[in-house]
Amino acid sequence: MKTVLDILRERGLVEAITDPALETVVRKPTVVYAGFDPSSDSLQIGNFVTIMTLAHFQRQGHPVLAIAGGATGMIGDPSGKSSERNFLSADEVEHNLIGIRENLSRFLDFDHPTAPARIINNNDWLGKFSIVDFLREAGTHFRMGAMLGRESVRTRLNSASGMSYAEFS
Amino acid sequence: MQAYDFLHLYDTRQCRLQVGGSDQWGNITAGIDLIRRLRSAETYGLTFPLISDHAGRKFGKSEGNAVYLDARRTSPYAFYQFFLRIEDADVIRLLKIFTFGSLEEIDALQKQMADMPEQRAAQRRLAEHVTRMVHGDRGLRQAQAATDALFGGALEGLDAADLEAVFADAPSVALSADTVINRDIVSVTVAAGLCASKGAARRLIAGGGFYLNNRRVDDPQAVVSADTVLDGRMLVLRTGKKNYRLVKLH
Numbered sequence: 001m002k003t004v005l006d007i008l009r010e011r012g013l014v015e016a017i018t019d020p021a022l023e024t025v026v027r028k029p030t031v032v033y034a035g036f037d038p039s040s041d042s043l044q045i046g047n048f049v050t051i052m053t054l055a056h057f058q059r060q061g062h063p064v065l066a067i068a069g070g071a072t073g074m075i076g077d078p079s080g081k082s083s084e085r086n087f088l089s090a091d092e093v094e095h096n097l098i099g100i101r102e103n104l105s106r107f108l109d110f111d112h113p114t115a116p117a118r119i120i121n122n123n124d125w126l127g128k129f130s131i132v133d134f135l136r137e138a139g140t141h142f143r144m145g146a147m148l149g150r151e152s153v154r155t156r157l158n159s160a161s162g163m164s165y166a167e168f169s
Numbered sequence: 170m171q172a173y174d175f176l177h178l179y180d181t182r183q184c185r186l187q188v189g190g191s192d193q194w195g196n197i198t199a200g201i202d203l204i205r206r207l208r209s210a211e212t213y214g215l216t217f218p219l220i221s222d223h224a225g226r227k228f229g230k231s232e233g234n235a236v237y238l239d240a241r242r243t244s245p246y247a248f249y250q251f252f253l254r255i256e257d258a259d260v261i262r263l264l265k266i267f268t269f270g271s272l273e274e275i276d277a278l279q280k281q282m283a284d285m286p287e288q289r290a291a292q293r294r295l296a297e298h299v300t301r302m303v304h305g306d307r308g309l310r311q312a313q314a315a316t317d318a319l320f321g322g323a324l325e326g327l328d329a330a331d332l333e334a335v336f337a338d339a340p341s342v343a344l345s346a347d348t349v350i351n352r353d354i355v356s357v358t359v360a361a362g363l364c365a366s367k368g369a370a371r372r373l374i375a376g377g378g379f380y381l382n383n384r385r386v387d388d389p390q391a392v393v394s395a396d397t398v399l400d401g402r403m404l405v406l407r408t409g410k411k412n413y414r415l416v417k418l419h
Binding site: 042 | 175193194214
């Protein structure tokens with residue numbers, strides 16, 4: 001039987017996978033997530049590929065999680081952006097999340113009996129961290145060399161506006 | 170922080186796979202590394218290609234503006250038109266990505282495109298599928314009615330926003346309601362600037378070359394009744410085949 005990977009591949013939706021073992025993993029229901037930028041209350045055609053990919057997973061019986069980067073949107077994310085985005089307030093993120101959920105509901109089934117879709121705001125957990133806890137729990141595991149070597153970070157560091165510590169984290 | 174999201178979702182929701190655009194590779198592998206170090210567990214990532222057209226332009230912008238899924242930001246008509254205008258070189262690839270249509274069906278459309286490119290069957294199928302998914306049957310009907318309107322189809326049922334979108338290239342004129350409603354068609358035609366004089370307007374109308382809301386009016390004595398006004402505030406006047414003028418009432 002075709003797996004979701006076979007289906008995505010024949011439709012031109014796979015650029016790369018991190019590990020060939022994924023081929024076997026997806027033969028059983030596997031929880032999958034993708035992130036969405038909460039900086040607008042409506043998704044755009046640019047988000048369509050992500051949505052369709054998640055929809056294919058759900059149609060093959062895999063539960064899907066749409067993670068709205070509420071916390072990320074409140075401090076900025078370097079990847080794919082040439083400048084730091086506007087900082088969103090918690091209220092703006094909440095408002096935008098309602099719109100995004102409505103958009104997603106046309107493609108993803110939030111009431112599916114075995115493989116439901118969920119939309120979750122990452123501020124629900126990142127917002128609870130104290131700075132000390134975050135640096136202990138996560139910060140100690142990231143090496144500066146690897147992080148500075150990232151293409152998105154290098155581009156921003158070399159730009160005129162540079163990059164803030166908040167965004168780098 | 171995004172790497173931490175993956176760890177949290179692994180811990181709380183048994184999530185083992187993150188998907189994202191190819192620009193997310195670094196974030197995804199950072200999450201996988203973090204989970205391996207802290208939980209000694211294997212998790213996975215999948216990236217899809219960033220979609221651009223055959224000329225390498227980023228896909229999803231229409232004349233520089235983002236195309237939104239929300240009808241209040243991009244009308245179903247504008248949304249439908251965006252997909253209808255996709256070039257032949259891109260449409261088959263986009264059918265595979267943006268619809269659930271079977272590969273057999275898409276192959277058939279590709280053959281049809283080779284035989285009869287002028288029919289743009291693949292573009293129509295793409296625009297229909299995607300508009301129906303995003304805006305439902307009602308949104309699709311509205312988008313198709315608006316598309317037909319440009320080719321002389323009925324205008325009743327279209328709202329002001331659709332009419333503005335459909336006739337964006339036509340000149341428009343603002344008139345007060347009492348210079349239009351219950352006035353004779355000849356006066357309205359002159360007031361809208363479509364004819365230079367009442368005599369010219371009478372000759373045009375009697376000659377059968379005048380249309381109100383895409384319906385021919387050939388009686389110069391006709392009166393513009395309130396119920397011909399579209400969405401309570403617009404009229405579409407036309408002379409000949411394509412010469413439109415949008416009248417906005419205030």
